[in-house]
Amino acid sequence: MLFDRVLIANRGEIAVRIIRTLRRLGITSVAVHTPSDAGARHTLEADIALQVPKYLDIEAIVRAAQESDARAVHPGYGFLAENAEFARRCAQAGLVFVGPPAEAVDAMGDKIRAKETVSAAGVPVVxxxxxxxxxxxxxxxxxxxxxxxxxxxxxxxxxxxxxxxxxxxxxxxxxxxxxxxxxxxxxxxxYVGNPRHIEIQILADAHGNVVHLGERECSLQRRHQKIIEEAPSPFVTPETRAGMGAAAVEAARAVGYVGAGTVEFIVDGLTGAYHFMEMNTRLQVEHPVTELVTGLDLVELQVRVAAGEKLPFAQEDVRLHGHAVEARVYAEDPARGFLPTGGRVLALREPAMEGVRVDSGLVEGGVVGSEYDPMLAKVVAWAPGRAEALRRLDRSLAATAVLGVVTNIPFLRALAVHPAVLAGELDTGLVERVLPDLLPGVAVPGEVLAAAALAFHAVPRGDDPWEVTDGWRVGEHAWTTWRLESRDGVHAVQVRGLPEESAEVRINGETLPARVRDGAVTLGSRTDHYLRVRDRDTLWLGRDGASWSFTRHLIGDPGDRPGAAAAGDGVVRSPMPGTVLIVKAQVGDRVDAGQALVIVEAMKMEHTVTAPCDGTVSELPAQAGRPVDMDAVLAVVTSTKEG
The missing domain is CATH 3.30.1490.20 (ATP-grasp fold, A domain)
Structure with missing residues (x-):
């Protein structure tokens, strides 16, 4: 018999995704949240929401489950999902842990012990x-x-x-x-040369049945973090799939595994030889691609197995249909070294297309902070063939808009259509090798600057007709110069006329007719559709998955935005909102240009901030453990120049 109430010990898109299955099964969902996550999407969609101090607070999570009369706890992934102590504490409290036994978590959670265990079972290891x-x-x-x-x-x-x-x-x-x-x-x-990262999804019940659901290709990575995953792999043959699948099943059997899990292999892209890397004793971020090609709901199967049911199919019943590709949407800025970003979601558009699924934790008005992992959502596309699945993924990313937070969507689009990706010629170093081809430029396109100027120009200053910005003068309309400030500097754009009727824009020495109708901006013969939102003095525009923000640059304002210090001024600023992890210098220290001064952490990523010039540390406001805002001053280096 299935549970009547399940607590989800997680947040964000995975919590929302679990709630979706629980609702379909008629199971009451209980969400937990920290004070900063009150009002987050998973709390709004759950049937019950309870506050806890931290997502890693085992006792608080158990109390919440007991207070809500939940019979089981689903850990999602991350946080406590692979914590054997949490699994044991749930059992002690009479709660069912929707995952493997604590002993299996122990055996596979320690990579060293896991390698020894599977090696003894005959699985090849690195x-x-x-x-x-x-x-x-x-x-x-x-x-x-x-x-x-x-x-x-x-x-x-x-x-x-x-x-x-x-x-x-x-x-x-x-x-x-x-x-x-x-x-x-x-x-x-x-380190394995030409490595491909291939993982096998397994399922096991408490009655001795273990099956695999084929593989996922996870070779598109940056700094060992997966970006785009797909199923099945364009590299794996039916024979290799059978061999790797059998090895994964043996690895699961070796530890008495129960539930959903993933066995990860590193595969030599030249020889096809595969070696066990690790086993993740939980649901994976990329599980949707397996669901789309098998037609199975892995969360439902997790819940049914945890309730004591047998797997409803055998290995020979597993069939793979079509191809699925998933892209991870992160709060990060690829144009600035993938630094974490944040902010309030001012406007949100997620694609609703045939063959496209979106797992998202986003909601308009929600705040993306620096406390948690930067992944915001997953866009997943399915099609009968791989080429069409990649095209659908690109189209669906183009239809995604998150205004108020800079994301990696343009980078994902560039990666999805890269020739090597289209050809299936993947390995874990590919993204780093072709990175310059994938990075969006910092410079704002001219047509976007024109659209921003038209948006500012269209806003009347008040009820007084003399304040309407049509530039009317005796004889002809006059030009209005808009100085717009973006992340890459200050731009001058001239506009005259009323954008809703007939206007002209002068930019980069060229004058073009312009008109704005229902979010569509026509500039000369070109028409683009924008999502637009104002946040006080800031205008955000979104188009084709990208977003830009602008403020009016008033006369007398500094010409440059704050940011990484130039060698001439010696001011060292935080490149992102986060927490100072380590201060590696003291006031009075002599330092060289490029020497590490401060390490800032945000969203579980470290960024080393260096000295902009040779000199002496004259000021050091940064303190270990203290939060900092983007562009906050961390240090000042007084330059020392030779002779």
């Missing part, structure tokens, strides 16, 4: 070393990959190409592992 058995500082087989033993999701993974890089890489990985997982134990592995 050669490597592990603490505390091995002294990783003595490793001499490069290139190599350092990983946190207790972690996942690419956090703390560092590629090391030489012995000279090893000490700093170990320090960084250990620091990230301690902060993200509470365990600084590391392992190191030989």
């Amino acid at each position: 050669p490597g070393g592990a603490e505390p058995r091995d002294d990783l500082t003595r490793w001499n087989d490069f290139p190599a990959l350092i990983k946190p033993s207790a972690g996942g999701g690419g956090k703390g993974m560092v590629l090391v190409r030489s012995a000279a890089e090893l000490p700093d890489a170990l320090e960084s990985a250990r620091r990230t592992a301690r902060a993200a997982f509470g365990d600084e134990t590391l392992l190191i592995e030989r």
Whole structure:
């Protein structure tokens, strides 16, 4: 018998996605939220919402489940999803943990122990070393990959190409592992050349049945973080699928696994040889692509297995239909080194198209802060063939708009249509190699500047007809010059006439007729459709998945926006909102240009802020553990110039 009430120990898009299945099954959903997440989308869509101090507070989560009369707890992914202590505490409280037994979480949650376990079961593994058995500082087989033993999701993974890089890489990985997982134990592995990241979805019940649902290709990564995933892989043959699937099933059996899980393999793109990397004892972020090609609801199967039911099908019943591709929408700015962003969602448009699914935690008016992972939503496209699935993904991303928060959507669109991606020639280093081809320019396109100027020009200053900005003068309309400030500087655009009727725009020495009707801006022979919203003095425009913000630049304002300091002024500012993690200098220190001064953390990412010039640290407002806003002054370096 299924549960009548399930608590979801998570937030964001995965909580919303779980609620969707629970509602279809007639199960009451209970959401939890921190004070900063009050009013978040998952709290609005759940049947019941309760406040907890932190998503990692095991006792608070258990109390919330008991107070709401929930019979089971679904952990989603991240937070407590792979925490064996949480699984045991749920059992002690009489709650069903919708996931594997705590013993399986223990066995596979520790990468070192997991490798030993599956190796004993005959599954091939990558050669490597592990603490505390091995002294990783003595490793001499490069290139190599350092990983946190207790972690996942690419956090703390560092590629090391030489012995000279090893000490700093170990320090960084250990620091990230301690902060993200509470365990600084590391392992190191030989780096596989031309690597493809292929994972197998498995399902197991408490009656001894274990099946796999085919593979997902997760090779499109940046800094070991997945970006676009697909199913099935364009590389994997039916024979390889059968072999990897059998190995994944054996890995699950080796630990008495129950529920949904993923066995991840690193595959040599030249030889096809595969090696076990790790097992994620939870639902994966990319699970929708498997659902779309199998027709199965993995959350429903998780709940049914947790309730004691048998899997309703055998291995021979699993069929893959068509192709699915998923893109992860992040609050980050690819044009500025993928720095985390944030803000209030002022306007939101998510695609509603045939063959397209959106898993999203976004809601208009919601605030995207720096406390949690920067992933906002997932856009997933299905089609009978791979080429059409990629085209649908691109179209659906173009139809997505998030105004108020800068996102990576233009980058995702460029990646989805890159020739190597279209050809299926993937490996985990591809994105880094072709990155210049994928990055959107910081400069605002001319037609967007014109649209912004027309939007400002169309707003009357009041009820007085003399304040209407049509530029009327005796004889002819006069030009109005709009100085618009964006992230890349100040731009002058001239407009005359009424945009809703007939206007002209002069930009970059060219004069073009212009008109604005129902969000469509016609400039010369070109017409573009924009989503537009005003936030006090700021105008946001969205088009084709991209967004831009503008403010009026008044005479006397500084000509440049604050940002990374130039070598001449020595002011060092925070490139993103976040928390100061480490201060690596003191007032009075002599520093060289490029020397690390402060490490800022946001959304579980670190960014090292360096000295802009040779000189002496004269001011150091940054303090470890303190939050900082974007562009907040972290340090001032007084330049010292030779002779």
